[in-house]
Amino acid sequence: MIREVDKNGAHIGIRTVPFIDQDIIKFSKNRNPFNHMTVAFLRDSVVNAGGYPNFYLKEDYALWATLLAKGIKAVNINEVLVDATAGREMYRHRGGLGYVRSEFDMQRHLIDCGLKTKLEAFFLGLPRMLVFLLPPSMRGFIYERLLRTTCKDPSGL
Numbered sequence: 607m608i609r610e611v612d613k614n615g616a617h618i619g620i621r622t623v624p625f626i627d628q629d630i631i632k633f634s635k636n637r638n639p640f641n642h643m644t645v646a647f648l649r650d651s652v653v654n655a656g657g658y659p660n661f662y663l664k665e666d667y668a669l670w671a672t673l674l675a676k677g678i679k680a681v682n683i684n685e686v687l688v689d690a691t692a693g694r695e696m697y698r699h700r701g702g703l704g705y706v707r708s709e710f711d712m713q714r715h716l717i718d719c720g721l722k723t724k725l726e727a728f729f730l731g732l733p734r735m736l737v738f739l740l741p742p743s744m745r746g747f748i749y750e751r752l753l754r755t756t757c758k759d760p761s762g763l
Contacts, residue, residue, distance in 0.1 A: 607620055607621060607622050607623065607641065607644075607682070607683075607684070607685065607686045607687065608620070608621050608641045608643065608644060608686065608687065608688045608689070608690045609686045609688070609689050609690070610689075610690050610691075610692035611689050611690070611691060611692065612691070612692070613691060615689075618692055618750060619750055620686065621641055621690075623639055623640060623641060623682045624639060624682060625681060625682045625683075625684050626681060627679050627680055627681065630674070630680050630681075630682065631674055631721065634670065634671055634674055634716070634721055635716065635721055635722045635726060635730060636730055638664075638666065638667040638670065639670060639674075639680075639682070640666070640670055640680075640682065641687075641688070641690075642666040643688050643690060644682075644683075644687040644688055645666075647673075651673060651678055652669065652673070655669070655672050655673050655676055655678075656672065657669075659672065659715070661708065661711060661712065661715065662704065662707070662708045662711070663704065663705060663708040664708050664709075664711070664712045667712060668712060668715050671712075671715055671716055671719045671721055672715075672719060674719070674721065675719035675720055675721060692749075696749075698742040700738070700745060700749075701737075701738045701739065701740065701742060701745055702738065702739075705738035706735045706738050706739060709731060709734050709735045709738060710731070710735065712731075713727040713730075713731035714727070
């Protein structure tokens with residue numbers, strides 16, 4: 607997990623991810639199941655899968671989908687490993703037509719990997735694309751209030 611902090615170090619929230627393989631695969635249909643800055647992997651597994659795919663803005667998510675589709679077993683650790691700077695500036699940059707196109711490509715990749723159907727890609731991908739078209743303040747609300755666990759104490763747990 608990562609604890610998101612603002613530019614002054616104030617805690618914003620925790621980006622939690624599933625911990626066991628089956629839940630990771632299920633979660634990957636909707637969102638990136640890993641916090642990239644906390645990932646450790648076997649280099650040979652990634653090389654054998656073809657390496658990082660050329661995906662604008664989503665190369666890590668595309669790699670994890672490829673690995674999961676190939677049957678690589680994965681786990682996440684149930685503790686905060688990194689404090690990551692987030693906040694309004696991050697939300698301002700996570701939007702626009704480039705993100706919409708990237709999300710469309712990612713949905714096609716998830717279909718190609720067999721992680722979701724075309725119908726799931728439409729109904730789960732379309733809302734994600736719409737979020738990228740929202741004003742930054744609305745995106746921030748969605749990130750902070752709907753996609754993060756609120757920090758209850760300074761440890762983030």
